Amino acid sequence: MRYLTIALGKGRLAEQTMQLFEQIGITCEEMKDKSSRKLIFVNEELKLRFFLAKGPDVPTYVEYGAADIGIVGKDTILEENRKLYEVLDLGYGACKMCVCGPESARQYLNHNQLIRVATKYPNIAKDYFYNKKHQTVEIIKLNGSIELAPIVGLSEVIVDIVETGSTLRENGLQVLEEVCPLSARMVVNQISMKMENQRISSLIHQLKMALPKA
Numbered sequence: 001m002r003y004l005t006i007a008l009g010k011g012r013l014a015e016q017t018m019q020l021f022e023q024i025g026i027t028c029e030e031m032k033d034k035s036s037r038k039l040i041f042v043n044e045e046l047k048l049r050f051f052l053a054k055g056p057d058v059p060t061y062v063e064y065g066a067a068d069i070g071i072v073g074k075d076t077i078l079e080e081n082r083k084l085y086e087v088l089d090l091g092y093g094a095c096k097m098c099v100c101g102p103e104s105a106r107q108y109l110n111h112n113q114l115i116r117v118a119t120k121y122p123n124i125a126k127d128y129f130y131n132k133k134h135q136t137v138e139i140i141k142l143n144g145s146i147e148l149a150p151i152v153g154l155s156e157v158i159v160d161i162v163e164t165g166s167t168l169r170e171n172g173l174q175v176l177e178e179v180c181p182l183s184a185r186m187v188v189n190q191i192s193m194k195m196e197n198q199r200i201s202s203l204i205h206q207l208k209m210a211l212p213k214a
């Protein structure tokens with residue numbers, strides 16, 4: 001039997017995912033050592049291999065088949081737009097993609113004005129403004145602390161993830177529009193889904209049974 005390879009987005013997502021896998025009897029002791037810099041972990045009995053990658057790289061590994069399965073946020077799936085199957089909503093990591101800004105910026109969203117939109121997610125922002133709202137905007141790509149942009153005058157609004165809303169509140173910003181709900185998802189390589197259908201389907205089924213009922 002060959003190894004099934006599972007790519008996990010580094011950080012909290014990976015930790016929650018390993019907890020879920022433990023619930024269905026899949027453990028990977030070496031992965032719990034927080035001081036370790038190791039990136040790849042093997043469960044010999046089950047012929048499973050886990051590796052940790054940067055979130056946005058997970059869909060890339062899965063599309064090319066370097067990983068059969070990936071666990072990654074819906075934000076990353078939408079932004080990266082890779083060829084893969086999204087097979088399961090894991091529920092955790094729930095948050096929303098939103099258009100945010102100061103209350104005074106709300107008017108710009110209703111009058112089809114040419115505004116600047118700062119975001120870590122240019123593809124999601126483009127899709128929302130161009131295809132859903134039919135509003136022409138200038139997208140400015142940033143890499144983090146997006147909330148700064150409207151405060152210092154780089155943009156009128158931002159497209160960003162809102163979880164508790166405290167980053168917005170503490171910076172005098174608000175949700176102006178909701179783009180879409182987000183959470184962790186399981187994705188599968190299109191060829192693996194056919195070649196390893198039995199193992200992958202059984203894994204999906206077991207995970208589904210272990211998830212808290214919605």
Ligand code: PRP
Pocket residue numbers: 120143144145146147160161162163164165166167168
């Ligand atoms: C994310 C997001 C918001 C914040 C939202 O940033 O970009 O800034 O979390 O969470 P909240 O609604 O609970 O305050 P992250 O911490 O991932 O870092 P970043 O600013 O580098 O993107």
